[in-house]
Amino acid sequence: MQDLAVTLSGYLSKLSLPSLGVTDILEIALISFFIYQFMVWIKFTRAYTLLKGILIVLLFILVAYILKMNTILWIIKNLSTILLTSVVVIFQPELRKMLEQLGQKKIVASIFPLDSGKEVQERFTDKTINELVKACFDMGEVRTGALIVIEQNIRLSEYERTGINVDAVLTSQLLINIFEHNTPLHDGAVLVRGNRIVAATCYLPLSDNMELSKQLGTRHRAGVGISEVSDSLTIIVSEETGQVSVAQNGELSRGLTSAELRSALIKAQNKKVVNNSKLRHLLKGRMKHEEHKAD
Numbered sequence: 001m002q003d004l005a006v007t008l009s010g011y012l013s014k015l016s017l018p019s020l021g022v023t024d025i026l027e028i029a030l031i032s033f034f035i036y037q038f039m040v041w042i043k044f045t046r047a048y049t050l051l052k053g054i055l056i057v058l059l060f061i062l063v064a065y066i067l068k069m070n071t072i073l074w075i076i077k078n079l080s081t082i083l084l085t086s087v088v089v090i091f092q093p094e095l096r097k098m099l100e101q102l103g104q105k106k107i108v109a110s111i112f113p114l115d116s117g118k119e120v121q122e123r124f125t126d127k128t129i130n131e132l133v134k135a136c137f138d139m140g141e142v143r144t145g146a147l148i149v150i151e152q153n154i155r156l157s158e159y160e161r162t163g164i165n166v167d168a169v170l171t172s173q174l175l176i177n178i179f180e181h182n183t184p185l186h187d188g189a190v191l192v193r194g195n196r197i198v199a200a201t202c203y204l205p206l207s208d209n210m211e212l213s214k215q216l217g218t219r220h221r222a223g224v225g226i227s228e229v230s231d232s233l234t235i236i237v238s239e240e241t242g243q244v245s246v247a248q249n250g251e252l253s254r255g256l257t258s259a260e261l262r263s264a265l266i267k268a269q270n271k272k273v274v275n276n277s278k279l280r281h282l283l284k285g286r287m288k289h290e291e292h293k294a295d
């Protein structure tokens with residue numbers, strides 16, 4: 001037993017742990033954060049399938065390496081630059097989305113909750129939410145198809161240009177009128193910015209997500225498509241079933257109730273937050289106190 005202790009202490013004394021500074025901890029935290037973001041990105045994009053494919057190719061290379069298949073190794077070596085470039089070109093939309101998502105993350109705010117109670121600009125009013133919910137369910141009831149894109153932080157000007165300019169206050173009657181069959185504006189998507197309908201008959205990019213149900217046609221694919229390339233919230237009313245669905249971040253939630261649609265809209269509304277940060281409260285109180293003292 002004593003021998004074991006001596007051997008162990010001798011072994012431990014030989015082990016030299018590198019000194020860990022603040023910069024190292026910061027470095028580890030940053031690398032972990034980026035690896036985590038990369039994994040989340042992989043999980044929720046087409047890149048997940050690509051990753052599985054890459055793993056198979058890597059396995060193949062490993063086998064070729066172990067068995068010393070020189071011709072295969074030579075081909076792989078010479079094609080590697082081209083393959084890497086093609087991956088970047090093929091997955092350019094996903095890469096762009098990942099960088100956009102990263103840019104939207106309020107990293108500093110989540111570390112320092114000082115601004116969590118900051119008053120933020122609400123995107124649209126409660127009245128607009130009511131009008132949207134009413135219009136969608138009224139249209140659903142009479143099987144009128146609709147596609148409504150609600151712009152958020154990312155400007156959708158390039159899609160707005162594909163449609164006809166409307167620029168009118170959003171009301172349920174106007175929406176119902178736009179999507180009425182056999183009228184000039186009913187085809188394509190309506191774009192909503194704030195409390196206004198800015199354009200109708202907009203053409204949206206179609207999603208090529210293979211996981212979307214085969215029963216869904218181009219209206220739903222277009223709704224999902226725009227949500228893959230922007231942070232918009234898109235409401236889809238099915239002409240076939242009357243179901244109301246919402247597409248956001250490339251995901252489709254089907255068959256929503258009016259309460260569910262309302263809560264999705266409230267989330268997107270970015271409503272003015274009443275000051276709820278304790279720290280902010282304290283700071284404000286102190287500032288007021290100092291103002292009084294100055295008087």
Ligand SMILES: Nc1ncnc2c1ncn2[C@@H]1O[C@H](COP(=O)(O)OP(=O)(O)OP(=O)(O)O)[C@@H](O)[C@H]1O
Nearest residue numbers: 145187188189203204217218219220222238239240
């Ligand atoms: N790329 C697009 N951008 C905007 N709107 C589109 C696009 N593609 C199709 N649409 C709209 O979708 C309509 C066709 O819907 P389709 O029947 O194919 O879709 P769906 O998903 O099966 O929906 P529904 O349940 O309403 O039938 C078109 O008339 C057009 O208004």
